[in-house]
Amino acid sequence: MRHRSTHRLQVAIGLMAVALLPACVIPLPIAEAHRQGTRENLGDAAKEFIVAGKTTRRDVLLRLGQPFGAALDESWVMYVCVRSKGGVLVFIYPSPAFPAFETVDYTRLVIYFDEAGVVERTQLEQRTCRETELIAQGGDVKPRPCIDVLGKDLPLVRERRARD
Amino acid sequence: MPMKLRLVGQMLVTCVAAACAEVPPLGHVDWLDFLQPGTTTRAVVADRLGTPDATFEGGRILTYWVAADAGGYFKPRQHDLRTHSLVLVFRHDDVLDRHSLVKVRGE
Numbered sequence: 001m002r003h004r005s006t007h008r009l010q011v012a013i014g015l016m017a018v019a020l021l022p023a024c025v026i027p028l029p030i031a032e033a034h035r036q037g038t039r040e041n042l043g044d045a046a047k048e049f050i051v052a053g054k055t056t057r058r059d060v061l062l063r064l065g066q067p068f069g070a071a072l073d074e075s076w077v078m079y080v081c082v083r084s085k086g087g088v089l090v091f092i093y094p095s096p097a098f099p100a101f102e103t104v105d106y107t108r109l110v111i112y113f114d115e116a117g118v119v120e121r122t123q124l125e126q127r128t129c130r131e132t133e134l135i136a137q138g139g140d141v142k143p144r145p146c147i148d149v150l151g152k153d154l155p156l157v158r159e160r161r162a163r164d
Numbered sequence: 165m166p167m168k169l170r171l172v173g174q175m176l177v178t179c180v181a182a183a184c185a186e187v188p189p190l191g192h193v194d195w196l197d198f199l200q201p202g203t204t205t206r207a208v209v210a211d212r213l214g215t216p217d218a219t220f221e222g223g224r225i226l227t228y229w230v231a232a233d234a235g236g237y238f239k240p241r242q243h244d245l246r247t248h249s250l251v252l253v254f255r256h257d258d259v260l261d262r263h264s265l266v267k268v269r270g271e
Contacts, residue, residue, distance in 0.1 A: 057220065058253055061251050064266060065268055067218075
């Protein structure tokens with residue numbers, strides 16, 4: 001008789017666990033970190049040494065190192081810093097996908113050169129974005145970054161000015 | 165039984181010792197000492213550092229990713245080990261003119 005009641009309890013606990021499974025939601029913290037491949041020391045100080053009309057491409061490379069991207073004709077080089085300020089990953093069982101919410105700091109420094117390899121101008125962009133990513137088995141659905149860190153919005157080669 | 169326990173104990177000690185053993189550093193403090201402006205040629209650089217990670221200005225400027233650990237500098241095999249960017253500028257006669265080692269990770 002006692003054995004039978006124990007078995008009933010086990011079955012009841014099992015049924016309760018199954019009933020609660022769809023509601024199994026576990027928030028997991030996402031730590032602060034720099035995104036792979038981007039540099040950590042890029043900010044206003046990084047461009048302070050640059051003087052338009054004087055600083056050369058050689059000076060820029062020697063001071064800032066290998067850029068994250070460059071034009072095919074090297075008419076611009078781009079340095080990027082992407083830092084996640086942390087967030088939360090929501091683990092949902094038995095969902096095949098989990099949403100992740102993150103706050104991300106983007107910094108992009110683009111340095112444009114003239115045909116002689118001297119700096120024409122610089123463009124520093126800094127933005128903080130709230131991103132939602134869907135992490136799924138078939139492949140993650142990543143948000144479009146609020147600053148194009150791949151530089152697809154920049155010309156591949158120097159834009160020729162229309163001649164008179 | 166005591167024999168088995170002793171064996172398990174020895175295995176545990178071995179595992180803990182292996183886990184706690186310090187990994188020897190990959191870097192060498194003098195790895196980049198061969199770079200001497202006015203002396204080092206492009207051929208020597210290619211021989212010691214291999215293919216550059218990027219080139220600029222028609223190959224006059226070469227860049228290499230460098231990693232650093234307690235032992236010194238070394239060539240990183242993984243992207244996340246990159247800590248420095250080595251920039252080499254050559255003269256027209258393929259002799260090193262200037263170089264710099266830029267820290268790209270770490271404030």
